[in-house]
Each structure stands twice: as C-alpha cells, then as structure tokens.
Amino acid sequence: FLSGRTALVTGSTSGIGLGIASALAAAGANVAINGLGSDEQIAQAIATVKAAGAAEVRHFGADLRDAQQIADMMAAINAWSPLDVLVNNAGIQHAAPLAQQPVQKWNDIIAINLSSAFHTMQATLPGMAERGFGRVVNIASVHGLVASKDKAPYVASKHGIIGLSKVAGLEYAAAGDRASGGVTVNCVCPGWVETPLIEPQIQARIPAGGNRDDGVRALLAEKQPSLRMSLPEDIAAMVVWLCRREAHNVTGASLPVDGGWTAQ
C-alpha cells in the first residue's frame, strides 16, 4: 500500500530502524536510510532493505548531531523524491547518575534523540500538508512516559520528543482529508527491544557465573511484566500500521509497545 511513496528512516543501519526500513520496503515504499557504520555495515543495510522489497534504496550518511548535515540530507532527499513517511528513529543512550553524566553526552543525546527530529520535521511537514498525505512516526520510548534512574539526558530527550510530536500533530491535524489520508504525527514508545543499544545494560546484569540469558531475564524482571523482549519487527509492524490510510485519525498519540511496563 506504500508503492510510489518515499520514506526516510533515521538511524536505520542497525536495530529498530533497520527493521522499520525493511517493513516499509516490504509495504512497497522507496526508502532513504540514514545512520553511521562501516562501509560494510551500510552496504549490508542497503542490501537488507532492497531484499525486503524496496524499489529504490539510498543511504544518506548525515551525522544527526550536526544541523547543517541534516539540512543537506533533507535537501538531497527532497531533490530525489518528496517524503511521504518520516520516521525519526536514531537514538543513543548513556546510563550514569545525573551528577556523573558528561556534558558532551547530554549535548549528543539531546541533538540526536530530539533536535534532529525537529529539523527533519521542519523540512518535511509543510510539503506533506500541501500534498494532503504524510506520516511522521517518532520512535520515543517508555522513557518518554515514565523515568528510570541513571538516564537523565535520555529521559529528557524522550519526554521532549513526545511534546514535540503533540504540537506537530495539532498543527497539522486538519491537513488533507479522509480520501488523501491526512497528515499525522505520532510516537511509538517501546519497552525493551533486542538491539545493540541495550547490550551494555544486559551485560551489566549478568550474575557471576551466569550467561547472557540470565542478564536478559534480570533486565526484563525489573520493568517489563510480559517478561518478553520485543524484536525490531514488532515495533516496525506498529509503524507500518500508522502509515495506513485507516490511521488518519490517530495523531498526537504516544503508543506504548512495552509488555505492560507503563500500565503499572
């Protein structure tokens, strides 16, 4: 249902972003991927998304800490094709008590997890409104809804992106109509998802003499009542659904995929 549409997924050389890019490709979209990595990792990501069914896949290497690189990327993408789907997914994490968070980590986390979405949305939403169709999906986190210790910059960035998305959802709520599909802006809020991002937190919980599975169990037991990890494709399925025409009246929402974490 996305054939002829073009999507950008930031941070799609790994993890959840790669899963989302692949799922959008499988639904027929041309996909712009973005993210850091070795030449080999980037080539692998392009091949994965192509194999999933994308007519066209291009990689844009912008470092999202840099507003000028984001502006250049958005200009290049718009010269290729106007964007119908924008998924702000790139994100980093640094766990440490607030008093010990390096200032550089604060700046990088706010830049990548929050400010980059402001810049990409500013470059994309007016065109979506003109065309009457657009989907912005921001990958926030349960940490956009509730807090945990040792994650001050991350929790601040994720609460921020939920606020940003609510404003954009309101400003574009009346764009387009039922037939064109409208313009929506939403957040998906995952709990634990199996990706490289959470590996240090798994490793930190492996008891003496234990293995990685023990670390995963300990991590889930703290917060996620289902005691099951999500996989990137589980998050991607929600993103794909939000892109459907039937989702035209879901906007400004923050949808948890968290095994009951935020129901407690």
Ligand code: NAD
């Ligand atoms: P990941 O580490 O597997 O992937 C992160 C992606 O972001 C990579 O493609 C990386 O290259 C890219 N990236 C990092 N810094 C960048 C920069 N400066 N410029 C451009 N790209 C950059 O992580 P993931 O777990 O797939 O996380 C994806 C999103 O999901 C993040 O926003 C994260 O906060 C969110 N999230 C993850 C979990 C989880 O449990 N894994 C839970 C909730 C929310």
